[in-house]
Amino acid sequence: VTTIRAAAAYLPRHRLDRAAAGIGRGTRSVASYDEDATSMGVEAARAVLGAGGGDAVDAVVFCTTAPPYADKTNATALHQALNLDRSTAAYDAVGSVRSVVGALRSAADAAAAGRTTLLVAGDVRTGLPGSGDERDGGDGAAALVLGPGGDLAELVATGSASAELLDRWRIPGEPTSKVWEERFGETEYGPLADAALADGLKAAGLSVGDVDHLVVTGLHTRAVGAARKAAGARADAVVDDLLSSVGVTGAAHPLLLLTDVLERATPGQVVVLLVLADGADCLVLRAGSAAGATTGSARAVQDQLPGRTVAHTDVLVWRGLLRREPPRRPDPDRPAAPPSSRNAAWKFGLVGSRCTECGTRHLPPERVCLSCRAIDRMEPEPLAGVRGTIATFAIDHLAFSVAPPVVAAVVDFDGGGRIQCELADVDPERVAIGDRVEMTFRRMYTTADGVHNYFWKARPIEGGAG
Amino acid sequence: MGSNGIRDRVAIVGMGCTHFGERWELSTDDLLVDAATMAMDSAGLPQEAIDAYWLGTMGSGHAGITLSRPLKLDYKPVTRVENFCATGSESFRNACYAVASGAYDVVMAIGVEKLKDSGYSGLVVDPPAHDGTAAALTAPSMFSLLAPAYAQRYGVSEEEMADVLARIAWKNHANGARNPRAQFRKEVPIETIKGSPRISGQLGVFDCSGVSDGAAAAVIVRAEDAHRYTDRPLYVKALSFVAGPGTGPMDDRYDYTTFEEVVRSSQDAYEQAGITDPRAELALAEVHDCFTPTELVLMEDLGFSPRGQGWRDVLAGAFDRDGDLPVNPDGGLKSFGHPIGASGLRMLFECWLQLRGEAPEDRSLASVQAGRTLGLTHNLGGQPGACVSFVSIVGSEPSA
Numbered sequence: 102v103t104t105i106r107a108a109a110a111y112l113p114r115h116r117l118d119r120a121a122a123g124i125g126r127g128t129r130s131v132a133s134y135d136e137d138a139t140s141m142g143v144e145a146a147r148a149v150l151g152a153g154g155g156d157a158v159d160a161v162v163f164c165t166t167a168p169p170y171a172d173k174t175n176a177t178a179l180h181q182a183l184n185l186d187r188s189t190a191a192y193d194a195v196g197s198v199r200s201v202v203g204a205l206r207s208a209a210d211a212a213a214a215g216r217t218t219l220l221v222a223g224d225v226r227t228g229l230p231g232s233g234d235e236r237d238g239g240d241g242a243a244a245l246v247l248g249p250g251g252d253l254a255e256l257v258a259t260g261s262a263s264a265e266l267l268d269r270w271r272i273p274g275e276p277t278s279k280v281w282e283e284r285f286g287e288t289e290y291g292p293l294a295d296a297a298l299a300d301g302l303k304a305a306g307l308s309v310g311d312v313d314h315l316v317v318t319g320l321h322t323r324a325v326g327a328a329r330k331a332a333g334a335r336a337d338a339v340v341d342d343l344l345s346s347v348g349v350t351g352a353a354h355p356l357l358l359l360t361d362v363l364e365r366a367t368p369g370q371v372v373v374l375l376v377l378a379d380g381a382d383c384l385v386l387r388a389g390s391a392a393g394a395t396t397g398s399a400r401a402v403q404d405q406l407p408g409r410t411v412a413h414t415d416v417l418v419w420r421g422l423l424r425r426e427p428p429r430r431p432d433p434d435r436p437a438a439p440p441s442s443r444n445a446a447w448k449f450g451l452v453g454s455r456c457t458e459c460g461t462r463h464l465p466p467e468r469v470c471l472s473c474r475a476i477d478r479m480e481p482e483p484l485a486g487v488r489g490t491i492a493t494f495a496i497d498h499l500a501f502s503v504a505p506p507v508v509a510a511v512v513d514f515d516g517g518g519r520i521q522c523e524l525a526d527v528d529p530e531r532v533a534i535g536d537r538v539e540m541t542f543r544r545m546y547t548t549a550d551g552v553h554n555y556f557w558k559a560r561p562i563e564g565g566a567g
Numbered sequence: 568m569g570s571n572g573i574r575d576r577v578a579i580v581g582m583g584c585t586h587f588g589e590r591w592e593l594s595t596d597d598l599l600v601d602a603a604t605m606a607m608d609s610a611g612l613p614q615e616a617i618d619a620y621w622l623g624t625m626g627s628g629h630a631g632i633t634l635s636r637p638l639k640l641d642y643k644p645v646t647r648v649e650n651f652c653a654t655g656s657e658s659f660r661n662a663c664y665a666v667a668s669g670a671y672d673v674v675m676a677i678g679v680e681k682l683k684d685s686g687y688s689g690l691v692v693d694p695p696a697h698d699g700t701a702a703a704l705t706a707p708s709m710f711s712l713l714a715p716a717y718a719q720r721y722g723v724s725e726e727e728m729a730d731v732l733a734r735i736a737w738k739n740h741a742n743g744a745r746n747p748r749a750q751f752r753k754e755v756p757i758e759t760i761k762g763s764p765r766i767s768g769q770l771g772v773f774d775c776s777g778v779s780d781g782a783a784a785a786v787i788v789r790a791e792d793a794h795r796y797t798d799r800p801l802y803v804k805a806l807s808f809v810a811g812p813g814t815g816p817m818d819d820r821y822d823y824t825t826f827e828e829v830v831r832s833s834q835d836a837y838e839q840a841g842i843t844d845p846r847a848e849l850a851l852a853e854v855h856d857c858f859t860p861t862e863l864v865l866m867e868d869l870g871f872s873p874r875g876q877g878w879r880d881v882l883a884g885a886f887d888r889d890g891d892l893p894v895n896p897d898g899g900l901k902s903f904g905h906p907i908g909a910s911g912l913r914m915l916f917e918c919w920l921q922l923r924g925e926a927p928e929d930r931s932l933a934s935v936q937a938g939r940t941l942g943l944t945h946n947l948g949g950q951p952g953a954c955v956s957f958v959s960i961v962g963s964e965p966s967a
Contacts, residue, residue, distance in 0.1 A: 436699025495708035
């Protein structure tokens with residue numbers, strides 16, 4: 102029996118009002134200018150692991166259709182950001198939405214063999230202005246821990262159908278995809294979905310009437326709607342695919358919807374996940390005793406649905422589809438490889454140092470204690486999970502940013518230690534001394550020669566509590 | 568603090584200072600030739616009489632060749648120094664020590680910066696290879712951190728703080744309006760200052776020093792030789808420089824209302840010069856007003872105002888040209904901009920003019936006429952909590 106131990110999702114704060122952009126009704130989620138598939142994946146993974154849950158992970162696998170890097174593994178950034186052990190393997194499964202289903206099935210096989218996998222999917226779905234992808238896409242991330250033991254859900258059976266079809270495609274490096282006429286895909290996906298669903302249910306020894314939660318997803322939203330109808334499940338079993346509020350978050354969406362369902366399911370219920378992507382895949386799961394609540398340190402998907410409206414032009418600028426006059430400042434120069442490697446625990450994992458003589462925390466890690474001047478009496482001090490308070494701040498209209506002004510703050514951590522850093526997801530008019538913040542992994546900027554500079558920012562805690 | 572000082576052992580006998588501003592027509596070489604020539608003419612010395620040079624520049628050149636080539640120096644020692652925004656002052660300090668040591672008889676300290684050619688807004692520093700984790704704050708942001716922290720600590724309302732900062736900018740512009748060498752030579756109404764476009768936090772355009780090109784130079788000799796060159800030398804009373812441990816940005820006990828580096832270096836300088844009440848004893852102070860909150864905090868760190876009272880003194884006009892202690896009577900960085908290598912020597916140049924009675928009448932100081940003979944210059948470089956600080960005290964009279 103393969104089990105899912107934990108599930109968590111991360112939705113970025115911003116929402117595009119489709120009506121305001123002239124592309125329909127409802128909203129879609131939008132990654133902020135300083136987020137990408139990797140950074141959102143880190144946020145989902147931090148939530149699913151909770152405090153210190155990474156110890157038992159044998160491998161981390163990262164899935165996305167929008168890898169920030171090609172020819173370089175993206176999962177290693179997650180691995181370092183999560184402070185996983187060096188012996189924990191880190192792999193990408195990138196390209197299409199289908200990759201995440203394959204990775205999930207591989208992780209299930211690994212679990213059956215006694216190994217634990219952290220499966221992370223994050224995506225930024227971009228389309229040209231006015232396109233279906235702009236309208237129906239969404240940005241977000243989700244993460245599962247699969248392995249022996251645990252009680253969130255078990256994978257009972259699978260069914261799969263593969264097909265070579267030119268429904269959508271993209272030359273690597275292009276920012277957006279092209280799609281064939283909609284009706285073609287809708288017609289092609291129907292029999293594939295039927296076959297995968299039938300095979301999965303048959304292997305599980307169930308009929309469609311036994312399904313308590315039917316989740317159907319894929320980038321072809323008309324085909325998804327048709328397959329959902331054609332499945333013949335009970336009306337109360339059909340799960341909202343969040344198209345109207347979030348959009349389809351690409352490779353993240355199957356895990357996002359599964360997380361949402363497991364947060365609301367009751368133990369013993371049958372969950373079917375049907376994913377349409379260059380074929381169809383059916384996963385039949387049974388909710389375990391931990392179902393019906395969030396796991397890890399996650400915020401429930403339903404609680405993350407409301408967001409803050411962002412202007413269409415801002416989204417276009419953030420995605421590089423609209424160019425804005427740059428400030429008269431030099432472009433940021435690239436972080437250099439050797440110091441980035443030497444300081445990887447600091448840069449990616451926000452690990453400072455603590456003086457073993459007097460307990461003072463140092464960010465970044467130092468060799469000489471700022472309080473007692475002891476030399477080389479330091480131990481690593483992870484601070485990503487520690488909250489803090491704004492001691493003072495600056496709103497910088499001059500500094501380079503895709504989304505000026507840069508809001509920077511001096512943050513004092515609970516239990517000691519200070520960092521001077523940027524704030525994320527902040528309203529410049531509302532920031533104040535004394536505000537409570539938590540740390541979040543972000544892509545600070547991308548240099549002219551294509552280096553993504555990942556580091557941590559402080560984010561005001563919603564509601565100001567905590 | 569472990570410094571002995573060189574009080575009254577060396578003296579300035581000649582100075583030069585270019586017009587600061589957008590000097591599109593002049594190169595770094597031109598500015599250096601101009602400032603060096605003015606200083607030599609002021610001292611009545613030919614180039615051959617100068618034994619050694621200290622050149623301060625942050626980024627307009629590297630190595631002594633930056634100076635020796637444009638001046639075609641005849642195989643003389645030229646030391647190029649850099650110490651953030653105290654670069655110009657640092658060239659002066661080391662030049663003074665060289666004379667005091669007896670190694671040379673006549674030396675020149677010269678500073679230059681050509682900022683406008685970059686095409687950027689504000690200062691741009693090329694950092695060494697890094698890991699990309701340092702907060703990418705511009706200078707106005709780093710110093711704007713002082714304003715909310717000061718207001719919070721001393722219960723100053725946002726409106727009062729706006730008045731205080733505007734008052735500082737207004738004063739320095741009013742002084743600069745009377746200085747032909749300044750970049751900005753216009754008085755600016757308080758309301759214009761307060762309504763200027765925001766740069767960072769509470770700081771608007773008029774809270775920030777300008778970006779300019781400029782150069783300045785001083786000729787330094789042993790004090791006992793000074794009267795060979797001028798009847799009115801300026802004696803060096805104190806030189807102090809400290810680099811702080813840089814812990815403010817990572818130490819949660821630092822509250823962004825003070826520069827400890829300035830406190831330490833000014834105490835050291837006052838001790839060297841035998842000053843106990845700087846506000847009453849100094850005739851003028853040229854301080855590092857890179858941003859208006861910096862000048863506010865400096866009034867307390869330099870001991871001109873008690874803690875928490877600097878803002879009241881500013882509003883009361885204590886540091887105006889006719890106040891208790893004139894601060895930045897030449898217009899400061901506000902009116903001159905901040906060509907980094909030149910600024911410290913530009914400050915000394917104002918002491919040179921004022922203490923020797925050469926300042927133009929509309930800028931002359933009652934404090935000097937009342938018999939005060941000492942001037943202070945101050946630079947700091949870096950950011951609040953992690954900076955370097957320089958303080959010098961010069962005087963027109965040798966000690967009794």
